[in-house]
Amino acid sequence: MKKPLAVLITAFFIQTIASAAGITGKVSLEGQPPVSEAIKLDADPNCKMMHPDGLTADQVLVNSDGTLQNAFIYVKEGLEGKTFEAPKEPVAFDQKGCQYHPKVFGIRVNQPLEILNSDDTLHNVHALPKNSKEFNLGMPIKGMKLKKTFDKPEVMIKIKCEVHPWMAAYAGVLDHPYFGVSGEDGSFQIKDLPPGNYVLEAWHEKYGAQTQAVTVAGEDQAVEFKFKA
Amino acid sequence: MADNRWVHRFSVGVACATLLLVAAGGLVTGTGSGLSVPDWPLSYGQFFPPMVGGIRFEHTHRMIAGAVGILTFFLALAIWAREKRRWLRWFGAGAFAAVLIQAILGGITVLFFLPLPVSVAHACLAQSFFSWIAAIALFTSKSWKKGRRTEAKRGDLLRFLSVAMTASIFVQLAMGALIRHGQRHPLLVAAHILTALIIFLQALLIWAATAREEKARGRFFRHVAGLAILIFLQVSLGVTALLARGALTGTAHQVMGALVLCLSLLLTLRFFRHLEPSAAESKGSGFWQLIRLTKPRLTLMALATTALGFMMAAPGPAVFEILAHVLFGSALVGGGANALNQFMEKDVDAKMKRTEGRPLPSGRLDEKSALIFGAAASLAGVGYLLFFANPLTAFLAFLTVAIYVFIYTPLKRKTALNTFVGAVAGALPVVIGWAGAGQGLDGRAAILFSILFLWQLPHFLAISWVYREDYLKSGLRMVCLLDEGGGWLGRQIVFYCLLLWAASLLPSLVGLSGGVYFSVIFMSNLIFLWLAVYLAVQKLVRARQFVSASILYLLTVIGVMMADKI
Numbered sequence A: 001m002k003k004p005l006a007v008l009i010t011a012f013f014i015q016t017i018a019s020a021a022g023i024t025g026k027v028s029l030e031g032q033p034p035v036s037e038a039i040k041l042d043a044d045p046n047c048k049m050m051h052p053d054g055l056t057a058d059q060v061l062v063n064s065d066g067t068l069q070n071a072f073i074y075v076k077e078g079l080e081g082k083t084f085e086a087p088k089e090p091v092a093f094d095q096k097g098c099q100y101h102p103k104v105f106g107i108r109v110n111q112p113l114e115i116l117n118s119d120d121t122l123h124n125v126h127a128l129p130k131n132s133k134e135f136n137l138g139m140p141i142k143g144m145k146l147k148k149t150f151d152k153p154e155v156m157i158k159i160k161c162e163v164h165p166w167m168a169a170y171a172g173v174l175d176h177p178y179f180g181v182s183g184e185d186g187s188f189q190i191k192d193l194p195p196g197n198y199v200l201e202a203w204h205e206k207y208g209a210q211t212q213a214v215t216v217a218g219e220d221q222a223v224e225f226k227f228k229a
Numbered sequence B: 001m002a003d004n005r006w007v008h009r010f011s012v013g014v015a016c017a018t019l020l021l022v023a024a025g026g027l028v029t030g031t032g033s034g035l036s037v038p039d040w041p042l043s044y045g046q047f048f049p050p051m052v053g054g055i056r057f058e059h060t061h062r063m064i065a066g067a068v069g070i071l072t073f074f075l076a077l078a079i080w081a082r083e084k085r086r087w088l089r090w091f092g093a094g095a096f097a098a099v100l101i102q103a104i105l106g107g108i109t110v111l112f113f114l115p116l117p118v119s120v121a122h123a124c125l126a127q128s129f130f131s132w133i134a135a136i137a138l139f140t141s142k143s144w145k146k147g148r149r150t151e152a153k154r155g156d157l158l159r160f161l162s163v164a165m166t167a168s169i170f171v172q173l174a175m176g177a178l179i180r181h182g183q184r185h186p187l188l189v190a191a192h193i194l195t196a197l198i199i200f201l202q203a204l205l206i207w208a209a210t211a212r213e214e215k216a217r218g219r220f221f222r223h224v225a226g227l228a229i230l231i232f233l234q235v236s237l238g239v240t241a242l243l244a245r246g247a248l249t250g251t252a253h254q255v256m257g258a259l260v261l262c263l264s265l266l267l268t269l270r271f272f273r274h275l276e277p278s279a280a281e282s283k284g285s286g287f288w289q290l291i292r293l294t295k296p297r298l299t300l301m302a303l304a305t306t307a308l309g310f311m312m313a314a315p316g317p318a319v320f321e322i323l324a325h326v327l328f329g330s331a332l333v334g335g336g337a338n339a340l341n342q343f344m345e346k347d348v349d350a351k352m353k354r355t356e357g358r359p360l361p362s363g364r365l366d367e368k369s370a371l372i373f374g375a376a377a378s379l380a381g382v383g384y385l386l387f388f389a390n391p392l393t394a395f396l397a398f399l400t401v402a403i404y405v406f407i408y409t410p411l412k413r414k415t416a417l418n419t420f421v422g423a424v425a426g427a428l429p430v431v432i433g434w435a436g437a438g439q440g441l442d443g444r445a446a447i448l449f450s451i452l453f454l455w456q457l458p459h460f461l462a463i464s465w466v467y468r469e470d471y472l473k474s475g476l477r478m479v480c481l482l483d484e485g486g487g488w489l490g491r492q493i494v495f496y497c498l499l500l501w502a503a504s505l506l507p508s509l510v511g512l513s514g515g516v517y518f519s520v521i522f523m524s525n526l527i528f529l530w531l532a533v534y535l536a537v538q539k540l541v542r543a544r545q546f547v548s549a550s551i552l553y554l555l556t557v558i559g560v561m562m563a564d565k566i
Helices: A002-018 A045-050 B002-030 B055-082 B086-111 B116-139 B142-146 B155-180 B186-211 B217-244 B247-274 B286-293 B296-313 B320-344 B346-351 B367-388 B391-411 B418-436 B443-466 B468-474 B487-509 B515-537 B543-565
Strands: A023-030 A072-077 A091-096 A099-101 A104-108 A113-117 A123-128 A135-139 A145-148 A154-160 A168-174 A179-181 A187-190 A196-204 A208-216 A221-228 B150-152 B275-277
Touching: A023 A196, A072 A104, A072 A154, A072 A168, A072 A187, A091 A104, A104 A179, A113 A135, A135 A145, A154 A196, A196 A221, A208 A221, B002 B055, B002 B116, B002 B247, B055 B086, B055 B116, B086 B116, B116 B155, B116 B247, B150 B155, B155 B186, B155 B247, B155 B275, B186 B217, B217 B247, B247 B275, B286 B320, B286 B367, B296 B320, B296 B418, B296 B443, B296 B543, B320 B346, B320 B367, B320 B391, B320 B418, B346 B468, B367 B391, B391 B418, B418 B443, B443 B468, B443 B487, B443 B543, B487 B515, B487 B543, B515 B543
Parallel strands: A023 A221, A091 A113, A104 A168, B150 B275
Antiparallel strands: A023 A187, A072 A179, A072 A196, A091 A099, A113 A145, A123 A135, A123 A154, A154 A168, A179 A187, A196 A208
């Protein structure tokens, strides 16, 4: 009885000491990105008013240096058997200017998703999970807030609005905190990953998913994902 | 009378509004706006939400639907108040019930995020409802009420073809609805295209047959030609929708589908009302005489039960290749057995009005060919099943022929008990199908057998009553001849219907079928039993209608059981 306990305690200390390490990475796109199509905003005059110069679909957002935004990167394998408590603070999800902010994000199992309508028009927010319960809610009033959770891991869950068919967002639901989204410089960060062998997956709305094996030791590990256009 | 003409015009108006509604509903699906209003029956808690984005399509659809619902209510009311034909009053009331069910299906589809079966049911009922209202318009029209008949040599053929075409179109619409709701499986799309070609061919055949009718041509030609052209346009639209996938082409294809179904149904109804199949039927070539010798309708019905048996026995998804083999072999055996039966009963058939036109008694086919054809087809069928299915199936098929041809047929001249022997032969095809799936026989096969066996007793007792006069002349010993007034036979029919009720619920009790089958069949049986009691009380006056009802009942059992299994 005592020996395993000792091993566990030791392991805990080793992990804590070595846990400063993480992953920093970059996602890029090789080749010519597709031309982003203009959205027909006429369907809702309110949306048109918010974007007098028009709006493009922006399914693929590439920065000037060829890096790719809105890719979701997460630890797919290597954390089996470990449990993490879900945070209580909600993830903010806004409908603003007839677009979703953020467009791609990660959320924990049972962590609240706070959905806000900042627009002076109505939206329906329709999440299409396969593992958790589907919901479709009307948000007719500006400033209206709703809270929802997903109770099973799933990468990715599409969220859409049928009033404005161009609106689409994707949520990666995970039972651990090790994930990130590539930002405006194409980079992402996964912090405080305990040392070990992992499989990382990068997912993009248009280009699908690809995986990579990573070993994390004492220090930060650099990783690069390349999607092909 | 003037009031009734008003009802007719009103129903035409409701039909037009319904077509508009079908189009509006199609746009909801086409633009993917089905869930843009998450609540039902209110829209965002209001009667009238801001008409922006997808809400424009969804809410417009709801508004038109509400209007059509109200119009249908008043139409049903007007028919109820003004119409003398009782059945038409109920038909009108049924339309209102249908529109209510349709509204509830629409609500369910929204509240449960477009569940496929509900969405498809909503689509199919929409198209059927349009035809329903159009049928009301036809039934209230002047020409329908006059009921003048026109002689047509090919009257039976035209009626048969139009029924087949309407049925094909309905199946086609169901497939179309599946495809439109995201089921783009290549096999389904291929079946949809194939059925389109079959429907087009049926339309051309009807066109050709109508064109050769000297008297009926003028009366039906516009309807037939219009339908054929519409079907051609529909096929072109379908190809466009397949390639372009736009919201508008898809919706146009769907609205055109509703129109095609409606015109085909109306044509069928008119053929039955206004055609007088002339006694001097065209002789037809030897080939058609042989086909007639197989009693195609009876054989098809038996094949449907064979398919049922096969589907019920198949452990996983049925293997269609083997099913096709079993059906082909069974068709040969069944057709052959019917030919042999007619060979043996040539003398009796000649004495009865109902059968004197058959190929043998009418002298259009000689006895020798019939015998050779019947024997060859039966043997070939048994052999085919032996090679392509399994020995048990072949043996059961052989048993069926033996019982039907060598026991039942001679027994008809000896004793009234022949009906029971005949029912054994008639119930075996479902067991043949079961065995064809390669599972071996067990209690569940026996249950299917007992349902089919019990179903035939009221069915054939009623038929024999319809043709009682004929049977009196023929000298055959039929059960109906044991009764003078029909009271005793009526009680028999009620008794067998009670037994059938019990037997038909068994599949759900042993786990062969589920709750859907149980509830639908429980209700169907209730109606069927009620019809049987009604028949008995009236001393079998409406035996002919009861026969049709019994066929409808059996088709329901087969359809629901298969659907429940899938």
